[in-house]
Each structure stands twice: as structure tokens, then as C-alpha cells.
Amino acid sequence: MSLTAPLAHLGAMVLAALAATGRLALFAGRTLGHLLTPPFYLREFLHACLQIGWLSLPVVGLTAIFTGAALALQIYAGGARFSAEAVVPQIVAIGMTRELGPVLGGLMVAARVASSIAAEIGTMKVTEQIDALVTLSTNPMKYLTVPRVLAATLTVPLLVAVGDAIGVMGGWLVGTERLGFNSATYMKNTIEFLEFWDIGSGLVKGAVFGFIVALMGCYYGMNSGRGAQGVGRATKSAVVAASVAILASNYVLTEVFFSA
Amino acid sequence: MIQIEGVHKAFGANQVLRGVNLTVGRGESMVIIGGSGTGKSVLLKCILGLVRPDAGMIRVAGEDVTRVSRDAFLARFGMLFQGGALFDSMTVWQNVAFRLMRGKGRLPKDQAREVAIEKLRRVGLKPEVADLFPAELSGGMQKRVGLARAIAAQPEIIFFDEPTTGLDPIMAGVINELIREIVVEMGATAVTITHDMTSVRAIADHVAMIHRGKVRWTGPVAEMDATPDPYVQQFIHGRAEGPIESVR
Incomplete structure (x- = not known):
């Protein structure tokens, strides 16, 4: 084997990654373009809102309540090292609204929704339903992608808002039942400490994560390979790509919103 | 109606079409045969x-298919x-x-449902089937629904891709008869792809055989059995x- 072979292999991988990023960017651009031009499929949009928003509520709620509860315990234990146990309400609130609410909510939605969108659209592709849409004069981007992306962008922030509230309540429950906080004081400290942008930044993150989740699901579904294996690979890729993109974009957004 | 001239298509290194030339006349039923792939x-x-x-170049009714308005073009087809x-x-x-409820000439829901039930009746399905989901139907019934969808908007050109694959011989015969009747009744131009020689004889006016990405033989179905071409005979x-x- 030539000494340059590993470099050639690395170069090929970088080129493939750049090409894939370019294809994804074009797909995102086309999706945004179609958002602004008719026809609009209201029924498909409402159905996507139900599937993505309403039906994700239980999993996001459960994630939030356990996260808020565990966070309260951790902050109490950590705070005790320098006599700062009293900050539990404030740190739970800021931790949930700025970071854990949107990120864990986004990741749970990615697991549930990106996989389901990729599997549904991938199956439609391998069973020629996408071709059938085209022959019936219906643009698959407009009919399948746009309603899902729009619905996820609008409903994930709402899920994040509900998740924030449930997460804070999880912290309150543990704080008052296990750690001996006074209920009214806990809530007062939480409310007085939180600023609008603590919550608003999390909601903006939620909208970005929702867009990412639906975009990845649609992109990998539309580009699914043949057969059950192709759909399986598309589903896996959609979840992995959405999760990594959520974590990476979370860092970028946090830098933009909160760097001094 | 459809003119295909020198069409080439490759997927990577796999050269699938290597210069296909074929003409399908208006109102004619052309069946394309050939091995898998x-x-x-x-x-x-x-x-x-x-x-x-x-x-x-591919022309439909004299128009280059790459230069026509997509919606107007596709409105002429059923598949x-x-x-x-x-x-x-x-x-x-x-x-x-589906098509009746979308686009410029969309019908109200009740009217579209009536047309759909009429088309279902035309392909031999009862109105009770209308409210079932595709997964609740047998393979033969699904083909009939697909046929009803293909003809719902009265297309000028209908394509049939392996219409009898996966069906038992009796159901295949029923589908072949339906296709023939509907094509004649609507005066549509039909292009069918099949491996099933019973379908060829039931549906075709003309037959074209594709081998290695080119049209190997084409002619009236009546002349197919007599052709000396060894590929067609095999x-x-x-x-x-x-x-x-x-x-x-």
C-alpha cells in the first residue's frame, strides 16, 4: 500500500462530507423557498402539528420532570460543598429554561420524530409513492417536506415551554419533598430570578431544533436507499445527524445569545 | 403521440439506456417487453x-418534455x-x-368522492371498499384501486408498469381485460411494461422488445410470433x- 493512501482516503472522506453538507444545504434552501410559494397543504400541516407536537408531549414531559428532579438533587449536593444549597430554585430554573429544556426536548423529539419522518418518507420512496405523487402533479417537497418542517419549527418551541414548566415543577417537587425547601419560597425565588430572555432564548433554540429535526427526517427519507435496509439506514442517519446538529447548533446559539 | 429519439441514461458506470428510439401512435397500446434490468x-x-x-429527445404530442409546463404535462398522464x-x-x-381534489380544476369533496366511487365501480370494486385503507385490501384489489386512480382524471396517456406482477393467473386475466377495455373506451394512448406474455397478447396493438438498453425489435403484436429475431423468440x-x- 502506498504511503499516501491514508491521506487519499482522508481526502475522499472530507470531500464526501462536504458534498453531503452541500446537498443538505440545497435541500434546506429548496424547503425554505417552497415555504413561501403556493400551493399550501393545510391539512398535512395540521396533521404534522398533531404528530410532531401533541404526540411528543408525553415523552418531553417525562424527560423534563425527571431532569428537573435530578438537577435539584445535584445542585443541592454540589452547592453544599460551599454552603450554597439555597440556590437550588434559581439554578434549576435557569438550567432548565436555557439549556436542558430545549436540548433534551430537542433530542427526544429527534429520536421520536426524525426517525418516524425518515421511515415514513423512505418507505414512500421505496414503494414508489413519491413517484406517484409526482405523476399526480404534486410536488413532494411541498406536500411532504414543507408541512413537516413548518410544523416542527412552530410546535417544538411550545413543547420546550411546556417542558420548562414541568422541569421546574420536578425541581420544586424534590426541593420541597426531599430537600426541605418551603414551597412558597421556592416558587418565589424561581419566578423572581428568571428573566424573559432565559425563557425566550430556549424557545428560539426550540424552533431551530425543530427545524433541524424535521429537515433531517425529510432529507434522509427522500434520499433513502432501496429496501428495508435502505429505509433502516435512512432512519438511523436522520436521528444521528439531527442529534449532532442539535448539540452543535446549541453551542453556537449559546455563544450568540450569552457570550459576554 | 410519443416520440423517443436516441435516449441514453446511465446510473454511475451502469449504462441502462443506450440510444432508445421508439414511436407510439395516438390511441395505440404499446407493450414494452424485455428482461429484468x-x-x-x-x-x-x-x-x-x-x-x-x-x-x-422525448416528445409528447410534438412537445419536448423537458421544456413543457410540468403540471400541464403531467395532467395528461395516468400511471x-x-x-x-x-x-x-x-x-x-x-x-x-387525489388529483381531482387538487390543482386548478379541483372538485368539492363530495363530488370527488362520487367520481372516485364511480371509477372504483368501473374497475369492479364495490362502493364499500371506498372507506377502507390500502393495507386492508388484497394485491388484486390494490391493483384495481391503482387502475382507478390512474384513470380518474381521464388522462390522454396511461402507463402501466408490470400490471399483473404478483397476481394469480385469474386475477391477472381480469386486470388485462380491464386495461384493454378502459384503454379502448377512453381512446387513450397506453404504454405497458411487462414480462407476462399473456398480458402482451391481451393488451398490445404493438410490441417493442428492449435488450441491453436498445429497442431490439418492434412491430404489431400479430407479427411477434412470426419474427425470426432470435432474441424475441427466446x-x-x-x-x-x-x-x-x-x-x-
Whole structure:
């Protein structure tokens, strides 16, 4: 084997990654373009809102309540090292609204929704339903992608808002039942400490994560390979790509919103 | 009606179409035969614009298919897909009326449902089937629903991709008869892809055989059995021995 072979292999991988990023960017651009031009499929949009928003509520709620509860315990234990146990309400609130609410909510939605969108659209592709849409004069981007992306962008922030509230309540429950906080004081400290942008930044993150989740699901579904294996690979890729993109974009957004 | 001139298409290193020339007259039923992987389905998808040819020209009613308005162009077509390609999330009548409820000339829901039920009746399905989902139907019923959807908007041109694949011989015969009746009744131009020689004889006015990405033979169905072309003879008689290589 030539000494340059590993470099050639690395170069090929970088080129493939750049090409894939370019294809994804074009797909995102086309999706945004179609958002602004008719026809609009209201029924498909409402159905996507139900599937993505309403039906994700239980999993996001459960994630939030356990996260808020565990966070309260951790902050109490950590705070005790320098006599700062009293900050539990404030740190739970800021931790949930700025970071854990949107990120864990986004990741749970990615697991549930990106996989389901990729599997549904991938199956439609391998069973020629996408071709059938085209022959019936219906643009698959407009009919399948746009309603899902729009619905996820609008409903994930709402899920994040509900998740924030449930997460804070999880912290309150543990704080008052296990750690001996006074209920009214806990809530007062939480409310007085939180600023609008603590919550608003999390909601903006939620909208970005929702867009990412639906975009990845649609992109990998539309580009699914043949057969059950192709759909399986598309589903896996959609979840992995959405999760990594959520974590990476979370860092970028946090830098933009909160760097001094 | 459809003129195909020198169409080439490759997927990577795999050269599927290598200069296909074919003409389908208005109101004619053309059946395209050939082995698996010879490019029959790709040719249909090129005509519909689902796949862009690398070279060559396709004209429908004299218009270059790459230069026409997509919606107006596709409105002239109906297609029955090999597996039916019915939308799982919709009921049978919603599948059949899909095109009728969209676009400029869309019909109100009740009227579209009536038309769908009428088309279902035309393909031999009872109105009770209208509210079922595709997954609740047998393979033969799914083909009929696919056929009803293909003819729902009264297209000028209908494509049938392997219409009898996966059906028992009796159901295949029923589908062949339906296709023939409907094409004659509507005066539509039909292009069918099939391996099934019974279908060829039941449906075709003309037959074209594709081999290695080119039209090997074309002519009236009545002349098919008498042609001396060894490729056609091997294919229509299903012989393992002959110029077409078979993998064992």
C-alpha cells in the first residue's frame, strides 16, 4: 500500500462530507423557498402539528420532570460543598429554561420524530409513492417536506415551554419533598430570578431544533436507499445527524445569545 | 403521440439506456417487453420526467418534455405502478380522488368522492371498499384501486408498469381485460411494461422488445410470433437457451 493512501482516503472522506453538507444545504434552501410559494397543504400541516407536537408531549414531559428532579438533587449536593444549597430554585430554573429544556426536548423529539419522518418518507420512496405523487402533479417537497418542517419549527418551541414548566415543577417537587425547601419560597425565588430572555432564548433554540429535526427526517427519507435496509439506514442517519446538529447548533446559539 | 429519439441514461458506470428510439401512435397500446434490468422502467420514468435522460429527445404530442409546463404535462398522464403505490395514510376513495381534489380544476369533496366511487365501480370494486385503507385490501384489489386512480382524471396517456406482477393467473386475466377495455373506451394512448406474455397478447396493438438498453425489435403484436429475431423468440417462449444470457 502506498504511503499516501491514508491521506487519499482522508481526502475522499472530507470531500464526501462536504458534498453531503452541500446537498443538505440545497435541500434546506429548496424547503425554505417552497415555504413561501403556493400551493399550501393545510391539512398535512395540521396533521404534522398533531404528530410532531401533541404526540411528543408525553415523552418531553417525562424527560423534563425527571431532569428537573435530578438537577435539584445535584445542585443541592454540589452547592453544599460551599454552603450554597439555597440556590437550588434559581439554578434549576435557569438550567432548565436555557439549556436542558430545549436540548433534551430537542433530542427526544429527534429520536421520536426524525426517525418516524425518515421511515415514513423512505418507505414512500421505496414503494414508489413519491413517484406517484409526482405523476399526480404534486410536488413532494411541498406536500411532504414543507408541512413537516413548518410544523416542527412552530410546535417544538411550545413543547420546550411546556417542558420548562414541568422541569421546574420536578425541581420544586424534590426541593420541597426531599430537600426541605418551603414551597412558597421556592416558587418565589424561581419566578423572581428568571428573566424573559432565559425563557425566550430556549424557545428560539426550540424552533431551530425543530427545524433541524424535521429537515433531517425529510432529507434522509427522500434520499433513502432501496429496501428495508435502505429505509433502516435512512432512519438511523436522520436521528444521528439531527442529534449532532442539535448539540452543535446549541453551542453556537449559546455563544450568540450569552457570550459576554 | 410519443416520440423517443436516441435516449441514453446511465446510473454511475451502469449504462441502462443506450440510444432508445421508439414511436407510439395516438390511441395505440404499446407493450414494452424485455428482461429484468434492461431499462424498461427507466424509459417510462424518462418520459414522465421522473428521471432526466443524459442524451436524446422525448416528445409528447410534438412537445419536448423537458421544456413543457410540468403540471400541464403531467395532467395528461395516468400511471399504474407495479406495487400500486397507493398512499397508506389515505382511504381508497381519497387515493382515487387525489388529483381531482387538487390543482386548478379541483372538485368539492363530495363530488370527488362520487367520481372516485364511480371509477372504483368501473374497475369492479364495490362502493364499500371506498372507506377502507390500502393495507386492508388484497394485491388484486390494490391493483384495481391503482387502475382507478390512474384513470380518474381521464388522462390522454396511461402507463402501466408490470400490471399483473404478483397476481394469480385469474386475477391477472381480469386486470388485462380491464386495461384493454378502459384503454379502448377512453381512446387513450397506453404504454405497458411487462414480462407476462399473456398480458402482451391481451393488451398490445404493438410490441417493442428492449435488450441491453436498445429497442431490439418492434412491430404489431400479430407479427411477434412470426419474427425470426432470435432474441424475441427466446424471450416470448421463455427459453433458457439462446442469445440472451441467463444466469443460473
